[in-house]
Amino acid sequence: MxxxxxxxxxxxxxxxxxxxxxxxxxxxxxxxKKAEPVPEEPEDPNRLLGRITKYNEARGFGFIQAEDDTEYFIHASAFAEGVEVWRGARVSFELSRNIQTGKTSAVNARFMR
Known part of the structure; x- marks a missing residue:
């Protein structure tokens, strides 16, 4: 003892x-804190599904390829704070257009099964 x-x-x-x-x-x-269950499909029909194809953790950004093969920029701020992001992860996300640049990027990203 x-x-x-x-x-x-x-x-x-x-x-x-x-x-x-x-x-x-x-x-x-x-x-x-118990982990929230990861859904298989997005609850909101306006959300898109895709996979993270490239991600640079040091620089805090990457790209998602949507199911329609369109590639979207994604910034680390699109994920919940403290979430680890990796290539190949399946995510649901929304789209937002930057007023200054006119470019569309992924926002409010969530991991999916």
Whole structure:
């Protein structure tokens, strides 16, 4: 038995309930948010489906090839913060036209099965 187990073993009843209330029942293990299920098809019929064909993580952009073989630019900001993006991933997305350049790009991207 290591020295840490002896500390936890000595706490029972109300003392342990107080600790659980502060740090959760996993005794110091951080609670993890359950991952949302990944849908197979987009919920919104206005969303397009495609695959990421090129992506430069260092520069934060890449390209999606839609099911109709049209290629669209995508920026890292089109994904939820902290999401890892990889080539070959199937995504649903919306299109947005840049007013200054007139170019169309993918926005609000979500991973699909």
């Amino acid at each position: 290591n020295k840490f187990n002896s500390v936890w073993d000595g706490l029972k009843g109300p003392e342990m309930d107080e600790i659980n209330a502060l740090i959760g029942p996993n005794l110091g293990m951080s609670p993890r």
